[in-house]
Each structure stands twice: as structure tokens, then as C-alpha cells.
Amino acid sequence: MNEYLQSIIDRDPAARSKLSVILTYPGVKAVFFYKIANFFSLAKFHLVAKIISQFSRFLTGIEIHPGAKIGKNLFIDHGMGVVIGETSDIGDNVTIYHNVTLGGISPSINSDQQRNNKRHPTIMNNAVIGSGAQILGPITIGKNSKIGSNAVVTNDVPENAVMVGIPARNIGVSSEEFKPYAVTEETKKEKR
Secondary structure, eight states, X not given: OHHHHHHHHHXXXXXXXXXXXXXXXXXXXXXXXXXXXXXXXXXXXXXXXXXXXXXXXXXXXXXXXXXXXXXXXOEESSOTTOEEOTTOEEOTTOEEXXXXXXXXXXXXXXXXXXXXXXXXXXXXXXXXXXXXXXXXXXXXXXXXXXXXXXXXXXXXXXXTEEEETTTTEEEEEOOSSOOTTSOOHHHHHHTO
């Protein structure tokens, strides 16, 4: 828990203390409830898991399916409107901003054929996903990649990429250093 809280303080200049992070950050609460819901999901108590998940959504505005796989130190900053689908797989030290969707494609078409199949993205370690980004389908976002705000990503993203636009395109190489909001002045200058 201490490492998790420190990882948030390291990534958010507005974080003043671990206590304030625990008490006031909806992403922390959502991850806490996800862990409980995931426990029940793994134990095959799917209804209980979904009830916990929906209660968390009501409290935080963040919807994490109990079946998702989440690594250590996930930081959901601001959080409102974040949706993480059932077969999403999130690595370590990933940062997600508000209104991000890790979703499937065509969920209402042939639903029975899609059950028990990978339908949602895999996000590798240290990725940053900017606010409003839509990451759709069973694709992989490479480690250290940055997804710019409002980007729509429907294809695999290589490691260290900086993706922007609709559809998202690679505009440069990301440093391994954490960059909040994914796109910086340096990456904007590279493409002018």
C-alpha cells in the first residue's frame, strides 16, 4: 500500500500527502473496490463481483470490470468516466486520465461468439493514457507509450510511441520518463 500511494505522489504534483490520496482520490477507491470484486470474480461469485463493481462505479464514476487484470500501481487520475472492460490487461505503473475507455468493438454483434474471448486492450508497463482516449479492441499498447488526449487507438502501438489523433498515429518516440498528459511541448515541436 505504501508503494502504491508513493507511486501516485510521484506522478501527481497535486498530491500533498498519502492521507489526502487515500481520502480524496476516486481512482484509489476504485482500485480498492476492484481488488475486492476481482477476488469474488476469481472465486466464480460473478453476481457478487458485479454488485461490488457497480457500487464502486456509483461512488467514484469509474467502472472497472471485476474480470480485468490489473498490475501494480495503477493510477487513475481524476477518473470520472473511465471504463475498463472485462478482458483488459493492464501492466504495472500505468497512468490513466479521466474519460478513458479500454473497450471492445461491436459488443452487441454476435455476443455469444465473443464470450470468453479477448475483446479488450492490453496496456503494457509505464504507459500513459491521456484524457478522453479510446483504446478499442484486443490490441496491445507497448510499454512506455503515451496516448494523447482524445486519441482513438484501434491498432497495436509499439513500445515508446507517442500516439495522437483520430485514428491515432505515431508522432514520435517517448522517453521512459513520466510525462503527465502524454503529449509534451517536445513532441508537439517534432511534428510542426
